[in-house]
Amino acid sequence: MFDMNPYLPHEALIIERIQEAPELFTLRLEFTEPEIQHRYKFEPGQFNMLYLYGVGEIAISIVSDPEDGNIIDHTIRVLGRVTRGMNKLKKGDRIGLRGPYGRGWPMQEARQKDVVLITGGLGCAPVVSAINYIQQRRAQFGRLNIVQGVKHSDDFIWKDRYDQWRELPDTKVLLAADVGAELWPWHIGPVTVLFDQLEFDPQNVCVMMCGPEGMIRATCDHMLEKQVLPEQMFLSMERNMQCAIGHCGHCQYGDKFVCKDGPVFSYDKIRDLFAVKGF
Amino acid sequence: MFFQTDQLQHLLDNLQAKGYACIAPQVRHETIIYDEITSVVQLPQGINDQQQPGSYSLSANNGSKYFDWANGPQAIKPLLFAPTEMLWSSTRNADGNISFSAVEKSEKKLAIIGARACDIAALKIHDLHFLQQQFVDPYYQARRENLLIIAVNCSHPADTCFCYSTGDGPFVKDGGDIVLTELQHGFLIAAQTEQGENVLSKLVLQESTAEQCAESERIKSNASKQNRQLPKLDVKSRLFDELDSETWHTIAEKCLSCGNCTSVCPTCFCHSENEVPELDGKSSSHYREWDSCFGQGHSYIHGITIRNGTSLRYRQWLTHKFSSWIDQYGRSGCVGCGRCITWCPVAIDVTESVAQIVEAP
Numbered sequence: 001m002f003d004m005n006p007y008l009p010h011e012a013l014i015i016e017r018i019q020e021a022p023e024l025f026t027l028r029l030e031f032t033e034p035e036i037q038h039r040y041k042f043e044p045g046q047f048n049m050l051y052l053y054g055v056g057e058i059a060i061s062i063v064s065d066p067e068d069g070n071i072i073d074h075t076i077r078v079l080g081r082v083t084r085g086m087n088k089l090k091k092g093d094r095i096g097l098r099g100p101y102g103r104g105w106p107m108q109e110a111r112q113k114d115v116v117l118i119t120g121g122l123g124c125a126p127v128v129s130a131i132n133y134i135q136q137r138r139a140q141f142g143r144l145n146i147v148q149g150v151k152h153s154d155d156f157i158w159k160d161r162y163d164q165w166r167e168l169p170d171t172k173v174l175l176a177a178d179v180g181a182e183l184w185p186w187h188i189g190p191v192t193v194l195f196d197q198l199e200f201d202p203q204n205v206c207v208m209m210c211g212p213e214g215m216i217r218a219t220c221d222h223m224l225e226k227q228v229l230p231e232q233m234f235l236s237m238e239r240n241m242q243c244a245i246g247h248c249g250h251c252q253y254g255d256k257f258v259c260k261d262g263p264v265f266s267y268d269k270i271r272d273l274f275a276v277k278g279f
Numbered sequence: 280m281f282f283q284t285d286q287l288q289h290l291l292d293n294l295q296a297k298g299y300a301c302i303a304p305q306v307r308h309e310t311i312i313y314d315e316i317t318s319v320v321q322l323p324q325g326i327n328d329q330q331q332p333g334s335y336s337l338s339a340n341n342g343s344k345y346f347d348w349a350n351g352p353q354a355i356k357p358l359l360f361a362p363t364e365m366l367w368s369s370t371r372n373a374d375g376n377i378s379f380s381a382v383e384k385s386e387k388k389l390a391i392i393g394a395r396a397c398d399i400a401a402l403k404i405h406d407l408h409f410l411q412q413q414f415v416d417p418y419y420q421a422r423r424e425n426l427l428i429i430a431v432n433c434s435h436p437a438d439t440c441f442c443y444s445t446g447d448g449p450f451v452k453d454g455g456d457i458v459l460t461e462l463q464h465g466f467l468i469a470a471q472t473e474q475g476e477n478v479l480s481k482l483v484l485q486e487s488t489a490e491q492c493a494e495s496e497r498i499k500s501n502a503s504k505q506n507r508q509l510p511k512l513d514v515k516s517r518l519f520d521e522l523d524s525e526t527w528h529t530i531a532e533k534c535l536s537c538g539n540c541t542s543v544c545p546t547c548f549c550h551s552e553n554e555v556p557e558l559d560g561k562s563s564s565h566y567r568e569w570d571s572c573f574g575q576g577h578s579y580i581h582g583i584t585i586r587n588g589t590s591l592r593y594r595q596w597l598t599h600k601f602s603s604w605i606d607q608y609g610r611s612g613c614v615g616c617g618r619c620i621t622w623c624p625v626a627i628d629v630t631e632s633v634a635q636i637v638e639a640p
Contacts, residue, residue, distance in 0.1 A: 005381045006415075011379070053371050057552065057554075092375075094375055094377050096369065096377060239580060246412055246414060247414065247548065249548055250570070254603050255603035255606035260412075279595075
């Protein structure tokens with residue numbers, strides 16, 4: 001038997017299941033082998049491979065805090081075969097888990113800087129891990145800007161969390177929906193029109209983004225205009241990941257393997273290919 | 280050193296006595312494949328291959344040489360990176376507890392006889408990919424540690440070969456344990472590793488003569504005269520300069536997206552992971568299987584296929600193989616074996632494709 005076989009999952013127990021929205025749920029997990037749980041360490045922005053018995057594996061980012069004791073949280077949207085099956089799991093059920101993989105957000109580098117967090121599309125778990133991290137250590141960071149854009153106001157989830165974040169000191173929360181239902185109190189239109197309201201020092205800021213690549217491109221263009229260095233702009237990318245260890249080749253992005261060189265990249269590392277169709 | 284052709288059987292016997300299964304070329308399915316042999320009579324003696332874009336055939340030349348041909352569709356790749364293999368399995372008991380177990384290490388010792396310079400160049404690339412990055416692949420590693428390579432220098436490149444242009448052949452520089460050069464009446468033999476020295480020490484060898492060395496040099500010189508080559512331009516940057524070239528579409532009109540090229544390519548490493556549950560629900564097996572960037576599913580993420588057409592897939596394959604591969608592994612992913620040309624059912628020639636793209640005005 002291989003001691004450190006990077007392909008082999010380990011059993012994990014569902015401690016709690018939270019229904020976040022109709023098609024979105026959080027599984028709170030703990031390894032059943034205490035030794036493995038003890039060794040397990042991760043950074044915000046990293047991901048795990050979750051295995052549904054008899055169905056297969058899927059890459060899911062970790063949303064809990066790295067110092068949050070033994071619980072590892074994953075917020076999962078129902079999209080394919082594996083996530084549809086996982087949606088039916090309950091507290092006390094078991095799944096497989098291996099990880100963590102990839103490079104996460106530059107939380108150390110962002111310390112003492114203003115932080116701009118921009119997400120678009122359907123609930124953006126990778127960025128939420130960074131927001132949670134800053135929330136727990138608010139004094140270590142400068143001004144905080146949280147921007148979330150959704151297609152339709154009905155897609156907006158985690159209203160309570162956004163309300164909580166709005167109460168944090170020196171924190172601005174800006175929301176936008178392309179289409180707003182009645183009584184949607186926030187902006188209607190693309191997130192980019194909110195950018196003039198952001199408060200940050202372009203020379204001392206860390207931008208973290210996740211969402212549709214068109215939105216990220218627009219955001220990066222705006223930040224470059226504001227003289228933010230591309231090295232200070234970070235985004236989490238999504239590609240087909242099957243092995244998570246840089247071997248299977250599906251997640252290649254030019255010369256990068258998103259699973260091990262990412263999923264978080266600084267913009268300067270990938271800008272040549274960014275938003276080029278087919279990569 | 281030199282040995283008479285009749286010593287070849289001794290070499291096989293010695294290897295088998297040391298516990299090796301001898302994997303060697305043999306004629307099967309109208310081509311040359313590598314599989315286990317016990318006797319030299321199973322080798323393709325007096326056989327030539329004729330290769331052209333989209334075609335492969337063998338003919339008898341009534342000669343006595345065993346390695347008088349260029350290559351077949353396989354190389355070392357399937358021996359180390361299996362076309363399909365189980366990685367681990369899981370079982371679930373009545374209480375819902377799941378346990379996982381990895382497939383045991385393969386301890387089988389393999390000696391491959393007749394590996395070519397291009398195959399060894401490809402092997403070194405796979406060693407870099409599977410063993411020398413952040414994660415070590417334990418399945419590849421177990422087989423790699425049990426592999427002995429007896430290489431043969433090429434004497435008759437096929438029409439599709441271009442290893443001289445990639446710098447990988449026709450003679451083996453390093454990476455084998457033993458290297459043979461087949462002469463008219465015997466073999467020159469040299470060890471490249473300590474393991475190879477050990478094998479050599481059990482054979483009856485003679486000092487090679489100046490005449491034999493001259494014959495070897497003639498073979499090398501002839502085998503270096505190849506019909507195809509890669510453009511001498513800066514292919515690496517030119518390919519990415521030409522991402523919008525119309526030529527991608529022209530090639531895609533012909534390309535079937537079948538993935539034959541990636542299957543026969545000795546360096547393509549893409550694979551998918553698949554789950555095969557037992558019908559009784561009590562256990563399930565997790566496999567990996569060669570995959571191809573020409574397939575629909577290769578770039579799929581939740582509802583989006585990033586490369587949703589043949590021109591994007593062909594572009595991914597070519598830009599990876601000849602450009603981004605250099606950033607990843609310090610050299611191009613092409614070793615000039617020409618297999619993708621021969622085994623392409625519509626005769627697309629990769630050297631022509633590269634030239635058409637990079638030589639555009």
